[in-house]
Amino acid sequence: METILVTGGTGGLGWPTVEQLNAPGRDVRVLSRKPGPGRYVGDLGTGSGLAAALDGVDTVLHLATSRGIKDSAQTRVLLSAARAADIRHIIYISIVGVEKIPYFYYRNKVECERLISESDIPWTILRATQFHHFVGGFFRSQRRLPALFSLDVPDQPIAVEEVAARLVELTGASPAGRVPDIGGPECLPLSELGRQWQLAHGTKKRQWTLHIPGKTIRPFQAGHHMTPLPGAGRKSFAEYAAEEAGR
Numbered sequence: 631m632e633t634i635l636v637t638g639g640t641g642g643l644g645w646p647t648v649e650q651l652n653a654p655g656r657d658v659r660v661l662s663r664k665p666g667p668g669r670y671v672g673d674l675g676t677g678s679g680l681a682a683a684l685d686g687v688d689t690v691l692h693l694a695t696s697r698g699i700k701d702s703a704q705t706r707v708l709l710s711a712a713r714a715a716d717i718r719h720i721i722y723i724s725i726v727g728v729e730k731i732p733y734f735y736y737r738n739k740v741e742c743e744r745l746i747s748e749s750d751i752p753w754t755i756l757r758a759t760q761f762h763h764f765v766g767g768f769f770r771s772q773r774r775l776p777a778l779f780s781l782d783v784p785d786q787p788i789a790v791e792e793v794a795a796r797l798v799e800l801t802g803a804s805p806a807g808r809v810p811d812i813g814g815p816e817c818l819p820l821s822e823l824g825r826q827w828q829l830a831h832g833t834k835k836r837q838w839t840l841h842i843p844g845k846t847i848r849p850f851q852a853g854h855h856m857t858p859l860p861g862a863g864r865k866s867f868a869e870y871a872a873e874e875a876g877r
């Protein structure tokens with residue numbers, strides 16, 4: 631029996647990953663700050679509950695995020711507890727292009743990658759492009775606005791289930807260091823993704839593309855957050871939007 635702890639197992643990526651990991655021969659634990667079935671209550675901010683959650687664990691999938699600058703401190707806390715628990719493999723999810731984009735959250739991801747790769751725990755790091763639901767969430771958040779705004783950046787969104795499937799493969803494999811980045815099947819202007827979103831949702835709002843100057847957005851405009859085509863992902867954003875609209 632292989633025992634796996636998934637940090638962030640209640641999140642947008644964590645949930646489908648846990649679903650796909652659940653199979654005979656695997657004991658899958660979810661770390662969460664809130665109690666629930668199959669969960670180990672713990673907090674990466676304080677380290678509480680980590681020793682119990684990690685006891686007897688072989689592999690840790692570190693998918694939790696504060697969506698901010700606390701990630702590196704939390705990764706440090708996790709690594710220290712994982713070392714004490716003699717974990718055999720830690721797998722971390724990062725984002726394509728983090729080292730090229732001077733965005734505070736991405737700088738913090740670079741620091742998390744460094745902490746993991748310099749730790750004495752065998753590791754694997756996978757970088758992915760933006761998830762479909764992240765881009766969809768950007769458009770959904772504008773549902774009460776009379777227009778649909780985009781930025782003049784391209785994007786290569788990927789289905790979260792496809793990232794989850796890759797993480798499951800990596801869980802069953804030996805620690806591999808930095809593995810090839812994973813991205814969606816198409817690189818499209820955000821405005822085109824907005825058009826596809828409107829088509830799926832039956833809305834016809836006027837679309838505006840905002841040009842925001844600055845050194846943070848420039849690498850996004852240059853596409854440093856994308857992988858070469860064809861990306862590893864198969865499901866298009868249009869397919870995702872149609873499914874999402876039908877729910």
Ligand SMILES: NC(=O)c1ccc[n+]([C@@H]2O[C@H](COP(=O)([O-])OP(=O)(O)OC[C@H]3O[C@@H](n4cnc5c(N)ncnc54)[C@H](OP(=O)(O)O)[C@@H]3O)[C@@H](O)[C@H]2O)c1
Pocket residue numbers: 637638639640641642643644661662663664672673674675676692693694695696697704723724725726758759760761762764
């Ligand atoms: N979103 C994207 O487009 C994208 C693209 C590429 C890579 N990624 C990476 O994928 C990972 C997952 O992203 P996501 O969008 O799925 O995240 P999410 O939905 O925001 O989920 C965050 C998770 O982190 C857990 N968490 C937060 N603070 C915690 C703490 N102090 N202690 C324990 N758990 C804590 C939450 O668990 P509880 O609330 O249950 O405690 C939750 O399960 C992140 O590393 C992100 O950088 C995201």
